[in-house]
Amino acid sequence: MTAPASTTTIDLVSRFPEFVTADTRPGFSGFIVKKENLVEVATALRDEFNFDLLSSVTGVDYIADNKMEVVYHLHRTTGGPGIVFKTQVDRVDPMEVPSLIDVWAGADFQEREAWDLLGIKFTGHPDLRRILLWEGYEGHPLRKDYQEAFFEEETKPFKSRWPEGHHTYAEFKNPFRDNIKLPENFKLDNYQPENEDQLYFSLEKSSMKHTSENQMGTDHMVVNMGPHHPSTHGVLRVAVELNGETITSLKPVMGYLHRNHDKIGERNTYLQIMPFTDRLDYFNSMANNFGYAVTVEKLMNIPVAERAEYIRVIMAELSRIQNHLIFIGMLINDLGSMYTPSLYAFEERELILDIFEAVSGARMMCNYFRFGGVVRDIPADAMQKIKDLVHDRLPAKTDEMERFLNENEVLVGRLKGVHVLNAEEAIRNSVTGPVLRAAGVPYDLRRADPYSVYDRFDFDVAVRYNGDMYDNYLIRFDEIRQSLRILEQALKQIPEGPINSQKPQYQVRVPAGEAYGRVESPKGELAFYVVSNGKPNPYRYHVRAPSFVNLTAVETMCKGTKIADFVALLAMLDIVMGEVDR
């Protein structure tokens, strides 16, 4: 088992003495790389030090130092701690940083996001368009000098909502039009939204029709699937270019649910963010809470109560089971079956949600974790329910679903042999979670970089090797079984004791520094990057959402496939728009 230390022993400074320095700011770690040599260092890290997985790319606006910083987190798919390196650029437009898309294709969407929200220009990125906001948006909202419409104050609690220390409803004091800012010479009457030429241009550019394969010179058709399309799982829009029924080019368009979660995080206090994380991947609020709690605890450097660790694991694994059940049900729905499997899956999910309701009071938006523990203990009858579920009902029902579905000829015919991703493509595109494991890479954070008490349980990392849709489907059943194994052990080992190592408090004291905490959410690697400057609100709060990063691979996955498979392939990624659009 690897050491849970997140510091790294790699000495990058002696390898590149001219342009790499260690980050010596208090509470910070990693290296600072000169931007001119970024690509060289990154290639060396990938090839010499085997950091094959680009976990996260994000930016931080250090306005006081007049610097814009880009932060890269790398990990090895063989496990162990990661490495972080940064590059800084003067805060003068254009803030140009070389793109790492040629080193890791997974940088694609994350660099576009950094461009969109922070205005960092990645030179060499072939398709640097806005991704969450729309073309024509004024400004870059995560910059510290950006003030949104209805801007009141930098951080919550807003004074206008607490006149003389008494709470008032925001609805009564809506300062509409008092502080709204429009661009100069802006007239709503002649407002013309930007057209989407850029999108269609980039669709055209990456099309396969320019290759030699298209000898017939057939006409291609551009179809927009979504945002109102029943099988894009929310408001994802995919612009698809078709040759008959074959996809020759596609570009996902997202941001229809965008609410700038990162900015909300910077406005709120640390504890206020917790319920907002529920809304990321709304199927797995427990896993989101887990990730955020782990990150802030790392930053605060506090222990977690022993019993709470077990409760956390129980909740996270129950959440994983219900997520995978829904995945299987909805996948078969997407294959065109008439809701029957999904309704069977929903029946089990409701029972798990009953447990969430019993412990947290809410079925989906649980808001259950606190720094140092959880908010409430599991009631005795809920504990009995969990035991019944884990020991009797869920194993039996999983068997039943497998028996009903796995051998179905139509299902096998549609899933088997339809290629999703191979290991190499998956790693290059920073794909994590079940999709990566189905491609034969046994990369599961619960083993690769154990957090919480996962190192105390005996379980296997579910892995399959063909990387086709059938394996992607079966691995969900494998993971349900492993989760049940963990749950059995956790229920046996769970100690009595307090459920929080800290006193209940409204305001936590977080020392200055940075932390990158990650957990294995059912959809992949969910990570939070939090920078604190010692104030009650985080200075920078970034979510590395697995759905969003996994979506990078959708182009690689779907080009050249049939339009009917596209729907199933998209389902394989198991995306949730609440998390993609943030």
Next chain:
Amino acid sequence: MNSELIVFLVLSLVAIATALGMLFSKNAVYSALFLVLNFVTVAVFYLLLGAPFLAMSQITVYAGAIMVLFLFVIMLLGAENLKPSNALPWQKPLAILLSVILGVEATYLLLARARSSLSVTSPDAALNTMDSLRNMAETLFSQFLLPFEITSILLLVAMVGAVVLTRAEKGAAK
């Protein structure tokens, strides 16, 4: 005037109208639809002549299968509203010339035949037995065996040709 004559006259009007509609529609889809209607009218003519088997085959084969393929192609190519093009400039005068010749010929034959005692044979007993499927099959497989087989081979060749055409594209793609 018996009822059959009335039906015949009405149907003739419909047939002519649909044929003209097919010719003069701007939109290729409408043309195809007029043609379908025309085929159905012709099928009813067969019914009037006491040949239900032919009538049903006419609908199944022409209206049901072939015209659907026509529509398929028109829709796939988006050729509904093609601009009139002058790709073949000599086509129009030639068409007019040929139709005039046809008209003259038809008129002459009609007048010549009408004058002579050789009237157009009405559906006689020999044709009427065709409504029995058995007779038709016997005629087809004994008297007209060679043409039947030749037609079959022709169709087979066409089918193989279609397969080969699509194969070539696939081979290039790989």
Next chain:
Amino acid sequence: MDWTMWVEWIVKGFVLCLILLTGFAYLTWYERRALARIQVRVGPNRAGYQGLLQPIADAVKLIFKEELTPGHVYKVVFILAPVLTVVPSLVLAAVVPLGTSFNLFGREITLYVADVNVGILYLTSIASIAVYGIVLAGWSSNNKYAMLGGIRSSAQMISYELTLGLSFVTAIILGNSMNMIDIVNEQRGLWFVVIQPVGALIFWIATLAEVNRAPFDMPEAEQELTAGYHAEYSGMKFALFFMAEYQKMIVISMILATLFFGGYLGPFVDQVPLLGPVYLFAKVIILLFGMIWVRATWPRIRYDRLMSFGWKILLPLSLAIAFITATGILLADVLNNQLFFWSIPVVSIIALLVAVAFIYRDLRRKSHGRI
């Protein structure tokens, strides 16, 4: 021609339409309840006893719903298309015999609308025309999804029509006639499903594709094409498409029952002719349950697989079945040996097993190769 005959025709046609329309309404209720039972739900049970008034409530809702005609459609065809879809589904039932005949006020009333001696050809020709409604709906909507749906449905229906025709041929050979009443009478001793079970199965599969039912509901694949050809339709125009699909389900089950399951035949049907429709109705309900069951449990087949299944498996199999049936009958006649007659079901089932083996080989090969 006597005027009472005209009255009889009109009344019979009217009654048949009424049966189909009511049948459509209650088929939706039947399907929803059956699906619900399979899917651990309850289904509609509020309007009336066991939800029996639900279809009426639905009909009222659909009739009074606002009809939207989008601005970019081809108006004439857009309005014509639902009509063109419903009419074939109604007239299809004309040649299906519901029973023999009974006496009413001293007049012999036959329990079928038309006694066409090429009844089966009539069915194929009407079925082939039924494509137009869907194709035109897809085209006139002037919408890419609808258009794809229309194109898919035309290709699919043409492909499966051949198989359907060949399974008709099986029944024709067995019944020694193209008249549906003669075919029913031929089954007095033995239902054709016993002699040719594979033929009945192929017929059933091909009709599923022909009426666009799951797992062949490609044209309206909700997950890919957002409802396909009827995406732009609302209100009663949409209801007409819906109606056509369900009426076709009923009619096609009636045809299947007539060709292979003895039609209106049953105990005492000769003594009490009015039992005929009852027997047919019972058989239709059982066959319809099969369709609903398939819909509840099977995912959709991918479009290219559907086509290759139709052309590469179903068509050769139905050709083989027609050939086996014809040869068996001929040999039994010529050599006067009933053994050949009884070899028909055996050889047919062997042919079916070979086809199934081909499907499995295909599946297994796919699992090894990585695309």
